[in-house]
Amino acid sequence: MPRVxxxxxxxxxxxxxxxxxxxLEAPFGDGVDGLHDWMFxxxxxxANGKGGIDAGRVGAWEEGIGATIMxxxxxxxxxxxxxxxxxxxxxxxxxxxxxxxxxHTHHPREAFAMEGGTTFHFTDExxxxxxxxxxxxxGGQDVIIAGGAAxxxxxxxxxxxxxxxxxxxxxxxxxxxxxxxxxTEAMRNYQVTEMVSSPAATHVRLQRR
Amino acid sequence: MPRVxxxxxxxxxxxxxxxxxxxLEAPFGDGVDGLHDWMFxxxxxxANGKGGIDAGRVGAWEEGIGATIMxxxxxxxxxxxxxxxxxxxxxxxxxxxxxxxxxHTHHPREAFAMEGGTTFHFTDExxxxxxxxxxxxxGGQDVIIAGGAAxxxxxxxxxxxxxxxxxxxxxxxxxxxxxxxxxTEAMRNYQVTEMVSSPAATHVRLQRR
Numbered sequence: 001m002p003r004v005x006x007x008x009x010x011x012x013x014x015x016x017x018x019x020x021x022x023x024l025e026a027p028f029g030d031g032v033d034g035l036h037d038w039m040f041x042x043x044x045x046x047a048n049g050k051g052g053i054d055a056g057r058v059g060a061w062e063e064g065i066g067a068t069i070m071x072x073x074x075x076x077x078x079x080x081x082x083x084x085x086x087x088x089x090x091x092x093x094x095x096x097x098x099x100x101x102x103x104h105t106h107h108p109r110e111a112f113a114m115e116g117g118t119t120f121h122f123t124d125e126x127x128x129x130x131x132x133x134x135x136x137x138x139g140g141q142d143v144i145i146a147g148g149a150a151x152x153x154x155x156x157x158x159x160x161x162x163x164x165x166x167x168x169x170x171x172x173x174x175x176x177x178x179x180x181x182x183x184t185e186a187m188r189n190y191q192v193t194e195m196v197s198s199p200a201a202t203h204v205r206l207q208r209r
Numbered sequence: 210m211p212r213v214x215x216x217x218x219x220x221x222x223x224x225x226x227x228x229x230x231x232x233l234e235a236p237f238g239d240g241v242d243g244l245h246d247w248m249f250x251x252x253x254x255x256a257n258g259k260g261g262i263d264a265g266r267v268g269a270w271e272e273g274i275g276a277t278i279m280x281x282x283x284x285x286x287x288x289x290x291x292x293x294x295x296x297x298x299x300x301x302x303x304x305x306x307x308x309x310x311x312x313h314t315h316h317p318r319e320a321f322a323m324e325g326g327t328t329f330h331f332t333d334e335x336x337x338x339x340x341x342x343x344x345x346x347x348g349g350q351d352v353i354i355a356g357g358a359a360x361x362x363x364x365x366x367x368x369x370x371x372x373x374x375x376x377x378x379x380x381x382x383x384x385x386x387x388x389x390x391x392x393t394e395a396m397r398n399y400q401v402t403e404m405v406s407s408p409a410a411t412h413v414r415l416q417r418r
Contacts, residue, residue: 013375013401013413014389015224031397166222168377170404172389172415174396180223180381187383188240192222195379197406204222206381 002135003142006152006164007061009179010035010201013168016176017149024077027090031173038169038201053198060165061146066138068097069130071151072105075120081107088112089120100137102130104151127158149177156186161208164190168202211344212351215361215373216270218388219244219410222377225385226358233286236299240382247378247410262407269374270355275347277306278339280360281314284329290316297321298329309346311339313360336367358386365395370417373399377411 011017012032019029028035042054073079076087089095094116102121113119123130134143145155155161166179180187194205220226221241228238237244251263282288285296298304307326314331322328332339343352354364364370375388389396403414 013404013415014392014396015387168404168411170401170413172396172399172401174393178224183223184383187223187381190381192379192381195222195377195406195408195411197404197411199404202377202404202406202411204379206222 002066002138002140003162004131004145004155004160005061005065005142006145006147006161006166008039008058008165008167009147009152010039010167010169011179012171012173012176014172014174015178015180016173017147017179019173019176022073022077027077029176031176032171034171035169038167038198041200053196053203054201057165057203061144062096064142065099065144066141067099067134068101068144068146069134069151069155070101070103070146071148072103072107074146074148074151075103075105082109085109085112088114091118094118100134102134102137104130104154127154127160131155131160149179149181152179153182153186156183159186159189159208163208164206166204166206168204170200211275211347211349212371213340213354213364213369214270214274214351215354215356215370215375217248217267217374217376218356218358218361219248219376219378220388221380221382221385223381223383224387224389225382226356226388228382228385231282231286236286238385240385241380243380244378247376247407250409262405262412263410266374266412270353271305273351274308274353275350276308276343277310277353277355278343278360278364279310279312279355280357281312281316283355283357283360284312284314291318294318294321297323300327303327309343311343311346313339313363336363336369340364340369358388358390361388362391362395365392368395368398368417372417373415375413375415377413379409 019031022029038054042058045055078087095114095118098117100119105122106124108122111121190206193207196203228240231238247263251267254264287296303325304323304327309328311330315333317331320330399415400418402416405412
């Protein structure tokens with residue numbers, strides 16, 4: 001059975017996946033500088049053949065994955081109606097997904113394909129329907145819920161996520177978007193099955209009971 | 210200079226230091242069973258001369274400490290006015306403090322001494338005044354802010370805590386009392402200086418910048 005997974009979603013010690021004021025110049029908002037430092041260092045270590053706690057986990061988001069789902073704020077800084085079709089995501093001409101990516105938005109626009117096999121689809125359907133499309137597109141492989149926090153919460157509340165791999169960075173934000181808000185009931189269905197730290201990151205795995 | 214410290218304050222992965230429904234039969238409320246398992250195991254390891262990440266840290270709350278401050282809910286399950294003076298704390302005849310303990314409460318009662326040198330004082334003074342009394346009582350040693358979350362938040366907002374050593378247990382509560390609520394501004398004054406995990410607990414040290 002294909003699984004629905006979250007990987008590398010990084011929060012501060014006080015629980016925030018993004019600070020306040022997310023915008024073009026600060027995609028994750030203010031007060032969270034360095035949130036993904038562990039990830040860049042781990043990717044470099046992995047590329048150089050080095051092992052370690054972070055390097056061993058950082059690539060899991062692209063292993064056995066056939067489709068990705070994300071919220072609109074993760075796709076870009078534009079809020080409200082699209083002014084035009086010029087925004088193509090944060091990731092340049094060749095995004096790192098190489099498969100179908102479904103973007104939740106109240107302002108649908110036409111799908112478009114990028115270099116390297118990534119196609120962005122825009123939808124205002126409910127999470128169940130979007131996941132069904134993603135599983136179909138994934139052709140038997142797993143599906144990633146990439147984020148942000150609000151999108152992960154929606155899928156948690158609907159009971160659709162099998163496994164969350166979150167990362168705690170040694171930072172404090174004070175304010176912003178909390179991963180574990182609005183999921184009181186949903187959390188009863190999960191248990192922590194792994195917790196391990198490097199100096200740069202604590203990895204916590206949550207699995208459905 | 211004596212320092213103001215927090216040690217062993219334990220939260221779930223989703224950030225709760227206590228669940229809902231704190232009461233006599235469930236001092237930490239519901240949904241947080243096992244929150245302090247790491248601590249009991251570490252104390253046993255320490256008593257048996259075993260080392261390790263948890264055993265090496267679990268005793269810090271009693272080293273170099275001359276006074277303790279806590280909130281009323283940490284002292285006991287009684288809410289509102291004291292019905293009588295029968296409640297003497299959760300810790301039996303010989304509490305593990307062995308020094309002056311200051312309990313914040315809107316319902317002062319007379320101080321009383323227990324076996325082993327612990328004296329409980331009750332006060333509705335502001336945090337600054339209580340800390341001053343605690344520092345005086347500590348006679349040059351450090352002061353612990355023991356908890357709960359609301360009490361720690363008050364001292365954080367007042368900028369009075371030098372060092373917080375918190376522990377994340379591999380549990381999810383879904384709801385309850387969050388440590389890092391109502392401290393948006395205060396968090397800017399702290400940085401994470403250590404993060405290390407055993408399978409049972411992640412230890413995070415926050416120090417004032």
